[in-house]
Amino acid sequence: MIHVRDLVKHYRVHRRAPGFGAALRSVFSRKFDTVRAVDGVSFEIGEGDRIGFLGPNGAGKTTTLKMLSGLLHPTSGEVTVAGHVPKDRDHELLRAIMLVTGQKQQLLWDLPPSETFELNRAIYDVPRAQFRQTVDELVPLLGLEKLIGTPTRQLSMGERMKCELAAALIHRPKVLFLDEPTIGLDVTMQSTVREFIRGYNRRHRATVILTSHDMDDVTAIAERIIVIDRGKISFDGALDALIEKMQPEKRVRLTFAEPVGEERLAALPGRVLETEPRRALLQVAQADLRRAVASALETLPVADLEVEGAPLEDVLADLFSRTAAERSE
Amino acid sequence: MIRAIPTMLRIGFAEAVAYRAEMVVWVLSYTMPLVMLALWSAVAADGPVQGYGQADFAAYFVTALVVRMMVAAWVVWELNFEIKQGRLAARLLRPMHPLLHFATMNLAALPMRTAFAIPVVVIGFALGGADLVTHDPVQWLLVVVLLFLAWVMTFLVQALVGTLAFFWESSLALFDLYMTAYVVCSGYVMPLDLVPEPFASVIDVLPFRYQLSVPIEAILGRITVAETLQAVGVQLAWVAGLFLVVMLTWRAGVRRFAAFGG
Numbered sequence: 001m002i003h004v005r006d007l008v009k010h011y012r013v014h015r016r017a018p019g020f021g022a023a024l025r026s027v028f029s030r031k032f033d034t035v036r037a038v039d040g041v042s043f044e045i046g047e048g049d050r051i052g053f054l055g056p057n058g059a060g061k062t063t064t065l066k067m068l069s070g071l072l073h074p075t076s077g078e079v080t081v082a083g084h085v086p087k088d089r090d091h092e093l094l095r096a097i098m099l100v101t102g103q104k105q106q107l108l109w110d111l112p113p114s115e116t117f118e119l120n121r122a123i124y125d126v127p128r129a130q131f132r133q134t135v136d137e138l139v140p141l142l143g144l145e146k147l148i149g150t151p152t153r154q155l156s157m158g159e160r161m162k163c164e165l166a167a168a169l170i171h172r173p174k175v176l177f178l179d180e181p182t183i184g185l186d187v188t189m190q191s192t193v194r195e196f197i198r199g200y201n202r203r204h205r206a207t208v209i210l211t212s213h214d215m216d217d218v219t220a221i222a223e224r225i226i227v228i229d230r231g232k233i234s235f236d237g238a239l240d241a242l243i244e245k246m247q248p249e250k251r252v253r254l255t256f257a258e259p260v261g262e263e264r265l266a267a268l269p270g271r272v273l274e275t276e277p278r279r280a281l282l283q284v285a286q287a288d289l290r291r292a293v294a295s296a297l298e299t300l301p302v303a304d305l306e307v308e309g310a311p312l313e314d315v316l317a318d319l320f321s322r323t324a325a326e327r328s329e
Numbered sequence: 330m331i332r333a334i335p336t337m338l339r340i341g342f343a344e345a346v347a348y349r350a351e352m353v354v355w356v357l358s359y360t361m362p363l364v365m366l367a368l369w370s371a372v373a374a375d376g377p378v379q380g381y382g383q384a385d386f387a388a389y390f391v392t393a394l395v396v397r398m399m400v401a402a403w404v405v406w407e408l409n410f411e412i413k414q415g416r417l418a419a420r421l422l423r424p425m426h427p428l429l430h431f432a433t434m435n436l437a438a439l440p441m442r443t444a445f446a447i448p449v450v451v452i453g454f455a456l457g458g459a460d461l462v463t464h465d466p467v468q469w470l471l472v473v474v475l476l477f478l479a480w481v482m483t484f485l486v487q488a489l490v491g492t493l494a495f496f497w498e499s500s501l502a503l504f505d506l507y508m509t510a511y512v513v514c515s516g517y518v519m520p521l522d523l524v525p526e527p528f529a530s531v532i533d534v535l536p537f538r539y540q541l542s543v544p545i546e547a548i549l550g551r552i553t554v555a556e557t558l559q560a561v562g563v564q565l566a567w568v569a570g571l572f573l574v575v576m577l578t579w580r581a582g583v584r585r586f587a588a589f590g591g
Contacts, residue, residue: 071418073587087587091424099422106419108340110347115340122336123425151347 001175001207002045002068007077009038009063009231037063039231040077047174048205050198052212052222052239056320060231061211065177068209069099082174095124098173102183105164107152113163114148117170124171131170138166141196158189165193169200176200178210182217194220215312229320240309246318247310250289252282254296255304264300268292283310333425334433341437348438356445359398365518366390379523388461389520391453392545395446397517399439400480400540404431405504408491412586413498421583428488428579435484463550471557475544478564482540485571492575495582510535516542522551536571539564 012032038060045051055061066072067079070086070093079086084093107116121131139145142162147155155163165181178197182190198221201208210221218225218239225242227235235242251273259277266272269292270284284292289307296302345352369386372378381389408431411417420427463469490507493500512518515537524532532538543560546552552560 066418069422071421071587073584089421094422094424097422099419104416104419108344111340111343115343118336119340122333123423123430125332125424 001047001049001082002043002209003078003080004044004064004068005042005078007038007041007064007067007079008036008075009060009067009072010075011035011037036231038067038074038228041228041231041233043226043233043236045207045209047207048201050201050208050210050221050223052210052218052225053228054211054218054225054316055228059229061228062179064228065099065179065209065211069097069177070094095171096173097175097177098168098171099177099179100165100168100181101178102161102180102185105160107160107164107167109153110151112149112151113144113155113167116152116163116167117148120167120170126171130172134170134172135166138169141199142166142192158185161185161189161193165196172204173206174204175207176209178208178212178221180212180214181210182212182214190214190216191220197221215316219312227316227319234319239312242319243309243312243315246315249283249285249310251308251310252284252289252292252296253306253308254280254282254300254302256280257301257303260300267299268295337430337433338437341434342441344434345438345441352442352445355442356398359394359401361512361517362390362394362397365393369519381520381523384461386520387456388453388458388549389545391449391458392462392548393517393541395443395450396476396479396541396544396548398443398446399476400483400544401439401442402435402480402484402487404428404435404484405487405491405501407431408488409494409501412491412494412582417586421586428575431488432484436480439480462548465550465554467554468547468550468557471554471561472544472547474561475547475557475564478561478568479540479544481568482536482564482571485568485575486536486540489571489575489578492578492582495585511537511540514538515540516545536567539567 011034013035015031015033041060041064053061053065063072067074068081068086070081070089073087082093082096084090084096086093107113108119117131117135120126121128126134139148142165144162144166147159147163148166152160152163161181161184168176176197181197182193185193194217197208197210200206208221210217212218222239224237225235225239226233227242235245237245249270252270256278260280262272262275265275265280265282268282269288270282272280273283274281282292282296293305293307296305366386366389369378369381369390370383373381373383373386376382377385408417411420417427420430423430486507487504490500490504493503497503514532514535521529521532521538521542539560543552543557543564547557547560
């Protein structure tokens, strides 16, 4: 569905020192710096894949997304999306993709969302029967029954986002680019949106590419992670594999029936991360996990026990700091 | 793409209806001809000015007001805003040329906006203005063509200046300059008949007269059918030239947008 090879995007940025003299000089001789926003990136994405595109701010995520959608022209390298070269922006490609951003809206402000749906139907040339079917499917899924007849300006932010999503899917895009889709939404609304995106991917075998700083978005939506950092890919693989690779140690979360002193925890294998009288969090190497669990159950008044991987936030913070350190060596 | 237009016109009209309050303010900002009417009426109180008596001035400026509303465009502000805010990106991702989208929505809002001119026309007619407009049906047919082409010209000029926002932060300053020239040279503040040589000849080779004055002249029967046809030809030439320049500028602008990001 998406094929990217050796993709490069360099910007030339005009640089000058502050001050009037420098401003005057820059009129005659301009100095440029080259910023390597994306610096040789390759990946393949199949039909129906759900990809999380991660990286620190300024890593090149958005630049890559913009090149995939045709808004930016690559400096060099190959990109095809659904068999088209995005930078040509031919209408067949534009009918196959959609970019949804949590921050910018496309709904007509003074009219009800149903009018935006109509407008998109016309612009994307969706047959009426298919349009009706799509709307009938989207409205109950997102709970829009009462919203689509109300002027957009009277809707809450979460309600608008749901309508925004529906409007974006009127033409049933085969590739969905999501940029921070749940930003500013409350917890319930966030989970509705995530659930809905997964459902859309399942029903239409649509490819979903997500960038988000919200790791709950990523774990809920993405099955494969591509980490981009300073213009290069530093990881590409399954979410579990990323956690396994970066922080193979497991976490054991214990709840006790009665308060337990720290000295008794120290006897267990692994490291104590957090402790409260009735609770504790241990970090244990995979090899010691069985022994740790067995010994906790045997020696402590355990009321509940959970084993989990390291949270994605920690994994990523670790990954970004490691790649930064490798570069500075 | 053409199939989308009826739906877009309908929604554009609905939007215009929803914007009623804003529109009243907009209409009030178009009342300059009425101010000019008061001014020139006073000047003509002691006798006609180069053939224009008080009734002629009244007919001229009432017509100017209505024509100006009918050929209005605002794409220059929309484009400037969307390019600077990076909002144009969403439009570029749709399978429809953004300028066609703007043009359709603009056209759709015109009936609602022009509706505000109806009372002015009714009063004008009641005061005997009916005798001062042409009674030739062919001329009226041509007036429709003149008005449409005048709107296309106005839209294209604005699209051109708006597109410059891709290259230049303060492109709206250029539009202010253009508006100054427009007000003076289009017949907005005085009938162009009153402009002496050599200025009249200069105005004739500029676009402004064809954007406003020519439709007024045709409505008031001040030019013959043959002259009207000739004016249509000049308008078509302007439209073709402007269209070409707009398209070239647009393509260069989008390429620049794509090189630097929005």
